Amino acid sequence: MPFIPHTEDDIRAMLEAIGVARIIGVARIDDLFDEIPANLKGGALSRIPPALSEAEIARLMLERAEQDGRYLNFIGAGAYEHHVPAAVWQIVSRGEFYSAYTPYQAEASQGTLQLLYEYQSMMTSLTGLEVSNASLYDGASALAEAVLMAVRAHKTSRRVLVPATVHPAYRRVVKSIVRNQGIEIVELPYCTERGHTLPESLAVHLGQDIAALVIPQPNFFGVLEPVDELTRWAHANQALALALVNPVTLALLSAPGEWGGEGADVAVGDGQPLGIPLSSGGPYFGFMCCKKELVRQMPGRIVGRTVDRDGKPGFTLTLQAREQHIRRSKATSNICTNQGLMVTAATIHMAILGPEGLKRVAEKSHANTMDLLQRLTGISGVKRCFTGPVMHEAVVTLPAPAADVLRALRAQGILGGADLGPHFPELGHAVLVCATETKTEQDLARYAEHLARIAAKRQEAPPCARKTPIKP
Amino acid sequence: MLIFELSRPGRGNFHQAPAKGAGLDDIPQNLMRKSPPRLPEVSEMDAVRHYTRLSQKNFSIDTHFYPLGSCTMKYNPRACNSLAMLPQFLARHPLAPEETGQGFLACLYELQEILKDVTGMAGVSMAPMAGAHGEFAGVAMIRAYHESRGDTARSEIIVPDAAHGTNPATATMCGYKAVEIPTTKEGNVDLAALRAAVGPRTAGLMLTNPSTLGVFEEAIQEVQKIVHDAGGLLYYDGANLNAILGRVKPGDMGFDVIHMNLHKTFSTPHGGGGPGAGPVGVNERLLPFLPLPVVARDKGACRLLVEQDRPQSIGRLSAFLGNPGVLLRAYVYARMLGAEGMRRVADFATLNANYLMAELKKAGFEVAFPMRRASHEFIVTLKAVKEETGVSAMDFAKRLLDYGFHAPTTYFPLLVPECLLIEPTETESKETLDAFVAAMKNILEEARGNPELVKGAPHTTPVRRLDEVKAARELDLAWKQAP
Secondary structure: OOOOOOOHHHHHHHHHHHOHHHHHOOOOHHHHHOOOOHHHEOOOOOOOOOOOOHHHHHHHHHHHHHHHOOOEEOOOOOOOOOOOOHHHHHHHOOHHHHOOOOOOOHHHEHHHHHHHHHHHHHHHHHHOOOEEOOOEOOHHHHHHHHHHHHHHHHOOOOEEEEEOOOOHHHHHHHHHHHHHHOOEEEEEOEOOOOOOEOHHHHHHHOOOOOOEEEEEEOOOOOEOOOHHHHHHHHHHOOOEEEEEEOOOHHHOEOOHHHOOOOOOOEEEEEOOOOOOOOHHHOOOOEEEEEOHHHHHHOOOOOEEEEEEOOOOEEEEEOOHHHOHHHHHHHOOOOOOOOOHHHHHHHHHHHHHHHHHHHHHHHHHHHHHHHHHHHHHHOOOOOEEOOOOOEOOEEEEEOOOOHHHHHHHHHHOOEEOOEEOOOOOHHHOOEEEEEOOOOOOHHHHHHHHHHHHHHHHHHHHOOHHHHHOOOOO | OOHHHHOOOOOOOHHHOOOOOOOOOOOOHHHEOOOOOOOOOOOHHHHHHHHHHHHOOEOOOOOOEOOEOOOOOOOOOHHHHHHHOOHHHHHOOOOOOHHHHHHHHHHHHHHHHHHHHHHOOOEEEOOOOOHHHHHHHHHHHHHHHHHHOOOOOOOEEEEEOOOOOHHHHHHHHOOOEEEEEOEOOOOOEOHHHHHHHOOOOEEEEEEEOOOOOOOOOOOHHHHHHHHHHOOOEEEEEEOOHHHOOOOEOHHHHOOOEEEEOHHHHOOOOOOOOOOOOOOEEEOHHHHHHOOEOEEEEEOOEEEEEOOOOOOOOOOEOOOOOOOHHHHHHHHHHHHHHHHHHHHHHHHHHHHHHHHHHHHHHHOOOEEOOOOOOOOOOEEEEOHHHHHHHOOOHHHHHHHHHHOOEOOOEEOOOOOOOOEEEEOOOOOOOHHHHHHHHHHHHHHHHHHHHOHHHHHOOOOOOOOOOEOHHHHHHOOOOOOOOOO
């Protein structure tokens, strides 16, 4: 019996101790279910296959993994391929981290609690804000929680401005999470030439009662937003400034806590670039930092340092009066556990990389993307889409439909970027490309060579023409 | 010692990062960072030692019996971890085309089908990333269903007073008012109170069955009828699904929508507080509203259903696919159990709980519902012990740590005074349960003979009881460099 240690003798002795045998005559585990109405019991499990041994499931999983293969990846768009030191996941996989629960019993969870305190310290330093929680589910749901938090803090307004340069999946998640609470999400247009939100475009909202303005940096297109102007605009209009940032780029870019003089009020984002593998989309983790005065509006677990009864320093969950298990329907969120193990990875990752290592990763990722851009835009018909400065990724337009070109690249083992067609049809044949520090010069050259060949072919003979059947 | 206190300027691991010297001339100066973040500067070995030592300060399933009620802390098979972390799975980008992920998607599709079968639901979406996230999706679907029928007067969600705090908090997040109803002294939903509470404002009822009191709701069919007759829907909180896995299907009990905690019932790790996975299952009438994505298989090829396929969906809950790495672990677990193994989960979880309850009763402990059969967990109340000795449930919990056992859940559910909610799970042996009973017996003797010893516990952990008032009043939430 997989993962059940009971022997026949154990079962007999246990049923006897329970007293089942004396009542029924022959002891059976079935009799322990005697309070469940008979007509509800015993539904067939016809679609669940028979058990596999560990060797059999290992073989099946390996076959499936190999079937999927590996590609040379130039897609970013919210999930970034970075080197992760081997030590990170070896420590994360230790049973003491892997198989522990939420640290409710602080004395038996000092490892997890101290690690979370160190994580909070690292994140507050990266974002330049005073407080961090112990994580949320992912970047998109963290943004939704930030919107809810801003509305709670603002008190009069339920309107939040969200630029169209925010990741389209994030915008959809925000909508699905806040829609039932009467919150109005207003989308801000972007400058089609430079690729960022124009502070001038906010003029139509002057004088309106606005709870918050979301400011992505870099934005979904990789373009840098005028964060200082946008933050100042938000504060001048009594709105909170919600920063949406990539934690690795924060090694180079100004911290949200420094934006526009007073600083953004809340910073959120996805922690995946800090040591979390791509894994088809998760698990990742969302981070959230804020100014001290907003801490009681913050959702999620928070760890504090205190002392024990001997005066020895120690760590515990704190400010739990915000949370669902105490406040029930009045809680700041229904969230309880978060993405603890992912935060464990991120903390160890940041400790090993240090400030200089993280900076080098960010610099090299940027340099590789700029190098790739130069190579790609040297190809006839390939252009940079926006003129604004970029960080880590950028949009290029292709001379032929993006889906088609990306398919041809895939046949060569290359994932050439994210097709923007479905979300930004106005941009034409646009692709968002990203080359992190994991890419070598040969990788960049290989991408450019294949794209040049594919683009030339498409320009000569567009795919629709090629599809015409040739009559003998 | 904090990692920051090990830090020395200039120390680092530059073999882990690319070479220096990439230019940033194209970035406007005003957008650049002014001072570097205060991350630790330590050697790789410093970091490895520091975090290995921290790990050793934790209790965990791999090191200790962890009978935390309602959390299902069972063994997390190692194969689930290593097979979910095959390099190809880890390297796949979420936006890589579906053709490059057919092996991965086949696992997800088959897991979805297994979850449908074992819960008796018509459709499953694995988008939610935790139990509470699943609850949100479930109640949002209830809302979308009523709204799609123009039935917009329904503004209340009913929850029993024994429910997890997430239930009323979820109702609020979905724009509903939570209405609590009482529990009878046998631990069932008070049917008279339920009848009085339902009406044209009822959107639905959220129920955990077996409940957090550790007993099966005997009148579930009656409860179901009352709620449905009032036009409400029935939500199954899957927190305790382990108790009935393979034995009873929530769909057969009449539930319209459910969530499952894969980090409980399907043995994916709790990870010190996540990541979990909280798939939702629905019956026919809620199918159109399932959150996206949902995995479909057509002529052998898997694909993710999107907005065009499901225009009435409540939408997306995560940037990509939820927590697929967790889903892979649950898939490996489900395949290793098979149908027969799944049935044994409920059998042996129930056997262990009833055995432990019987032995604790024999040892002189008072259980909260002695007239009832335990499900996979049960409640001991220490009210009389506290009156007699002054030793509380919290003191017992802390003293158990000294005996090398993680504490049961304390002071939940709120309606049983001085309670310990104990869930042994099916993966523990009789010897472990016997050792736990012996420890409880010893502590009871200590409470009577030397109460201060128990009140002062724990004595053997890295720290003793912490000053939580100081933690909340003098907030110290991040390390600051000494000036």
